[in-house]
Amino acid sequence: MNLFRRPAPSLDDLILDAPHELPSESLMPTVARPAQVFVRGQGSWLWDSEDRAYLDFSQGSAANSLGHSPQVLINALAGQSQALINPGSGLHNRAQLNLVDRLCQHTGSDQGYLLNSGAEACEAAIKLARKWGQLHRGGAYRIISASTGCHGRSFAAMAASAGAGASRFEPLLPGFSHVPFNDLPALHAAVDAQTVAIMLEPIQSEAGVIPATEHYLKGVERLCRELGILLVLDEVQTGIGRCGTLLAEQQYGVRADIVTLGKGLGGGVPLAALLARGKACCFEAGELAGTHHGNALMAAAGVAVLDTVLANGFLQHVRESGLYLGEGLARLAYRYDHGQLRGHGLMWGLTLSDDCADAVVKAALHEGLILNAPQPDCLRFTPALTVSKSNIDEMLVRLARAFARVRTAQLQCRKGIAV
Numbered sequence: 001m002n003l004f005r006r007p008a009p010s011l012d013d014l015i016l017d018a019p020h021e022l023p024s025e026s027l028m029p030t031v032a033r034p035a036q037v038f039v040r041g042q043g044s045w046l047w048d049s050e051d052r053a054y055l056d057f058s059q060g061s062a063a064n065s066l067g068h069s070p071q072v073l074i075n076a077l078a079g080q081s082q083a084l085i086n087p088g089s090g091l092h093n094r095a096q097l098n099l100v101d102r103l104c105q106h107t108g109s110d111q112g113y114l115l116n117s118g119a120e121a122c123e124a125a126i127k128l129a130r131k132w133g134q135l136h137r138g139g140a141y142r143i144i145s146a147s148t149g150c151h152g153r154s155f156a157a158m159a160a161s162a163g164a165g166a167s168r169f170e171p172l173l174p175g176f177s178h179v180p181f182n183d184l185p186a187l188h189a190a191v192d193a194q195t196v197a198i199m200l201e202p203i204q205s206e207a208g209v210i211p212a213t214e215h216y217l218k219g220v221e222r223l224c225r226e227l228g229i230l231l232v233l234d235e236v237q238t239g240i241g242r243c244g245t246l247l248a249e250q251q252y253g254v255r256a257d258i259v260t261l262g263k264g265l266g267g268g269v270p271l272a273a274l275l276a277r278g279k280a281c282c283f284e285a286g287e288l289a290g291t292h293h294g295n296a297l298m299a300a301a302g303v304a305v306l307d308t309v310l311a312n313g314f315l316q317h318v319r320e321s322g323l324y325l326g327e328g329l330a331r332l333a334y335r336y337d338h339g340q341l342r343g344h345g346l347m348w349g350l351t352l353s354d355d356c357a358d359a360v361v362k363a364a365l366h367e368g369l370i371l372n373a374p375q376p377d378c379l380r381f382t383p384a385l386t387v388s389k390s391n392i393d394e395m396l397v398r399l400a401r402a403f404a405r406v407r408t409a410q411l412q413c414r415k416g417i418a419v
């Protein structure tokens with residue numbers, strides 16, 4: 001054995017200049033995070049504590065729909081916090097009433113309810129569907145969802161999601177089954193007398209930005225009507241303009257019975273919503289509550305976001321910059337031999353030629369670009385809905401450098417192994 005031979009460098013060693021120290025040992029290490037600490041944000045840009053600038057094409061996993069610290073959000077939060085932060089969820093506040101009225105009006109829903117997170121909204125949707133099953137389908141309770149779907153990390157949301165590391169926390173909540181996405185016959189076959197609802201994302205995000213086909217989603221809607229069960233659409237990520245229309249269901253010409261919203265609705269503050277239509281509006285007093293449900297401060301943020309997204313020309317801008325981003329990504333993917341591009345509006349996924357997405361995310365961070373990787377071979381792009389063409393051009397330059405950096409590291413790595 002040659003003691004002087006160094007171990008072959010890992011891809012990470014080759015991509016990053018120096019290993020960073022952990023910023024804190026007090027924080028539970030439940031999420032793998034880079035070492036930088038971020039202190040400032042403006043629009044599509046973020047700055048770390050060493051004043052390095054990063055172009056942010058993740059935006060808190062699509063939560064910061066208007067970018068970092070937009071003036072409308074600052075004003076809404078400042079105004080509301082001066083007037084009233086929280087009368088308590090047992091009392092009405094104007095911001096909450098305003099937001100549910102507007103959400104219902106603009107999404108064609110009959111009732112709405114405000115919560116704190118996407119997972120919570122999905123839990124509430126599951127509760128609502130079960131309540132409906134007790135009233136209208138002989139106590140049916142089972143929810144069918146897609147085997148590659150993701151509805152959050154709480155227990156009912158995890159049970160609906162199938163993956164997401166759920167098996168480590170068994171026993172899971174019973175009453176869920178899973179079928180492959182975009183497979184109508186499989187879905188039809190799975191419905192039984194105990195089934196109360198089908199719950200899907202119109203575009204699966206964690207699975208790698210996989211849109212439902214129009215044939216599929218329309219077929220699912222028809223199936224639900226024919227069999228007398230509910231359609232629940234999880235629009236936590238696709239909703240509030242992300243895909244170029246207020247809800248993604250509009251692009252499919254589909255109307256769900258229950259819709260969940262989250263992420264972009266709060267523009268960066270924790271806010272989610274449950275919307276219901278027609279007979280699905282069946283909650284009564286005492287069946288759903290939470291200390292911060294309808295919190296006035298968060299609701300005021302939601303009103304500011306919704307007003308902005310509904311303003312003249314905004315969604316047109318999302319559609320146009322979405323196409324511009326898609327074209328740019330397709331060109332770059334072709335140049336670097338990467339694969340398929342999928343998405344709508346400003347939600348894109350790019351499949352890479354091998355499982356190097358984590359390496360690209362790290363290399364991109366090094367180039368001052370923030371991205372994430374929902375799958376080992378897939379990059380996800382969810383910039384601010386206000387992103388400019390020059391932001392997109394700059395992102396493509398930085399992404400090209402990241403691709404090149406990973407290519408070089410991969411070659412070196414292979415050589416290292418070959419020596």
Ligand SMILES: *Cc1c(COP(=O)(O)O)cnc(C)c1O
Nearest residue numbers: 117118119150151152205236237
């Ligand atoms: C992020 C997400 C959730 C969970 O939302 P949290 O706010 O993280 O709880 C649920 N469904 C979809 C489609 C999501 O993208």
